[in-house]
Amino acid sequence: MTATSSVPDLITPTxxxxxxxxxxxxxxxxxxHGLFIGGEFVDPxxxxxxxxxxxxxxxxxxxxxxxxxxxxxxxVAAARKAFTGWSKLSGTERGKYLYRIARLLQERAxxxxxxxxxxxxxPIRETRDVDIPTAxxxxxxxxxxxxxxxxxxxxxNPRSLGVAGQIIPWNFPLLMLSWKVAxxxxxxxxxxxxxxxxxxxxxxxxxxxxxxxxxxxxxVSIITGAGETGAxxxxxxxxxxxxxxxxxxxxxxxxxQVAGSGRRVTLExxxxxxxxxxxxxxxxxxxxxxxxxxxxxxxxVCCAGSRLLVQENVxxxxxxxxxxxxxxxxxxxxxDKNTDVGAVNSAAQLERITALTDTGEAExxxxxxxxxxxPERGFWFRPTVFTDVGQSSRIAQEEIFGPVxxxxxxxxxxxxxxxxxxTPYGLSAGVWTEKxxxxxxMADHLRAGVVWANTFNRFDPTSPFGGYKESGFGREGxxxxxxxxxxxxxxxx
Ligand code: NAP
Ligand code: MG
Numbered sequence: 335m336t337a338t339s340s341v342p343d344l345i346t347p348t349x350x351x352x353x354x355x356x357x358x359x360x361x362x363x364x365x366x367h368g369l370f371i372g373g374e375f376v377d378p379x380x381x382x383x384x385x386x387x388x389x390x391x392x393x394x395x396x397x398x399x400x401x402x403x404x405x406x407x408x409x410v411a412a413a414r415k416a417f418t419g420w421s422k423l424s425g426t427e428r429g430k431y432l433y434r435i436a437r438l439l440q441e442r443a444x445x446x447x448x449x450x451x452x453x454x455x456x457p458i459r460e461t462r463d464v465d466i467p468t469a470x471x472x473x474x475x476x477x478x479x480x481x482x483x484x485x486x487x488x489x490x491n492p493r494s495l496g497v498a499g500q501i502i503p504w505n506f507p508l509l510m511l512s513w514k515v516a517x518x519x520x521x522x523x524x525x526x527x528x529x530x531x532x533x534x535x536x537x538x539x540x541x542x543x544x545x546x547x548x549x550x551x552x553x554v555s556i557i558t559g560a561g562e563t564g565a566x567x568x569x570x571x572x573x574x575x576x577x578x579x580x581x582x583x584x585x586x587x588x589x590x591q592v593a594g595s596g597r598r599v600t601l602e603x604x605x606x607x608x609x610x611x612x613x614x615x616x617x618x619x620x621x622x623x624x625x626x627x628x629x630x631x632x633x634x635v636c637c638a639g640s641r642l643l644v645q646e647n648v649x650x651x652x653x654x655x656x657x658x659x660x661x662x663x664x665x666x667x668x669x670d671k672n673t674d675v676g677a678v679n680s681a682a683q684l685e686r687i688t689a690l691t692d693t694g695e696a697e698x699x700x701x702x703x704x705x706x707x708x709p710e711r712g713f714w715f716r717p718t719v720f721t722d723v724g725q726s727s728r729i730a731q732e733e734i735f736g737p738v739x740x741x742x743x744x745x746x747x748x749x750x751x752x753x754x755x756x757t758p759y760g761l762s763a764g765v766w767t768e769k770x771x772x773x774x775x776m777a778d779h780l781r782a783g784v785v786w787a788n789t790f791n792r793f794d795p796t797s798p799f800g801g802y803k804e805s806g807f808g809r810e811g812x813x814x815x816x817x818x819x820x821x822x823x824x825x826x827x
Pocket of ligand 2: 454
């Protein structure tokens with residue numbers, strides 16, 4: 335090449351993506367589903383049903399049985415009956431069932447991923463790479479614990495609790511199921527689980543996996559329905575344990591309901607996490623973490639980094655880079671492998687997000703949103719960033735549970751901690767800095783169950799997860815998570 339050869343101006347190419355849809359035919363959705371009680375699919379006593387739809391298209395996917403109080407009775411009775419045999423099995427034998435379930439989840443991963451994406455609206459990239467593999471990992475991890483419970487920190491021969499009523503939300507349907515079912519079964523308990531009304535299909539496919547794994551009848555029952563079904567389950571007087579993941583409001587009502595009953599409870603509730611960026615942070619890496627923190631899963635994440643706290647001297651730089659990077663996100667068909675942002679899970683959730691973001695503007699914050707077309711059908715919300723956010727404004731205090739980020743600033747580590755902890759919640763937080771000592775200092779001072787450093791939204795079955803304050807109590811995952819399903823052996827006097 336000679337020095338005189340002309341060098342063209344640097345032009346940033348804009349790539350057009352060809353559609354890359356995941357095949358839908360790996361899934362056969364039955365038009366109607368019964369309740370899974372005592373190892374088989376049965377009709378509900380009252381014969382009721384409800385529809386589940388695809389939030390990205392509003393397509394009707396299936397009719398699902400509506401469980402009433404009599405069905406809850408049947409399911410709890412089946413779990414009670416199964417408990418005797420299951421709790422007496424050796425840990426090694428219980429572990430074999432859990433390993434079998436884990437392997438079946440892996441074998442059927444594609445089917446589960448497509449079904450989850452259809453029923454929930456989240457991108458296939460996430461169900462394929464996060465939800466389903468992490469759910470399988472929870473079963474593998476707890477399969478390993480089943481014969482080692484003497485080392486769970488509760489002394490020799492810890493006892494299982496009995497029958498657990500478990501209620502999960504719609505944001506990570508199969509993953510939340512695995513967080514509930516895997517530890518309960520490993521510890522010798524039996525369960526009755528209610529998935530959320532809008533996302534029952536992967537729980538019902540999981541029921542088929544239980545059949546395929548020859549799990550003894552009644553060890554797992556799945557009852558579908560809305561809030562009333564959940565309330566009937568938590569009110570049942572033959573439960574030994576209630577495990578609930580969902581909103582703080584419902585969590586509080588459950589706690590009132592069980593007060594004085596002696597029943598064990600764990601509550602995994604909402605959050606309003608601070609993602610804190612110091613001026614020495616690797617900015618490009620932090621931008622990825624900020625985006626992963628709040629735009630992953632359309633922001634329907636209890637531990638989402640929904641409040642960005644940026645050190646004042648890098649505030650403008652971070653916000654500019656963030657908007658630039660957000661401009662490359664692709665919103666649309668969740669089954670397309672190139673999609674970053676899928677549909678909001680329901681019309682009701684879209685309404686909640688819209689109402690809360692409107693108050694953000696009314697309270698004086700500056701709104702920026704991704705300039706992108708929205709599909710004509712389905713429930714969609716553009717990734718949104720609010721700057722000039724007052725600390726007491728609703729978008730800085732309340733959980734929006736959508737793709738909405740509120741940006742605040744701070745000057746010193748003390749101020750960052752004070753602002754981060756200024757919330758009724760305490761589920762998670764993120765810290766971005768080059769200094770290890772600062773990470774440790776921040777982690778010591780943040781009132782949050784999980785503190786991520788130079789990363790965000792990482793989930794691992796070995797690591798306990800749970801909250802402080804109004805984010806609930808109890809831990810899921812790790813050795814600490816086992817304590818929620820065991821008690822120390824009684825010692826003869
Ligand atoms: P939600 O209304 O509390 O629902 C959660 C579950 O409880 C659903 O299965 C729901 O059934 C059921 N339910 C509703 N009312 C009930 C009642 N009175 N008694 C018993 N069960 C009842 O919460 P959501 O709005 O769907 O879920 C989002 C919330 O969950 C957010 O606040 C989020 O932060 C929290 N969350 C927390 C975690 C965590 O690990 N900490 C994880 C994920 C989500 P229907 O869906 O059929 O109404
Ligand atoms: Mg649905």
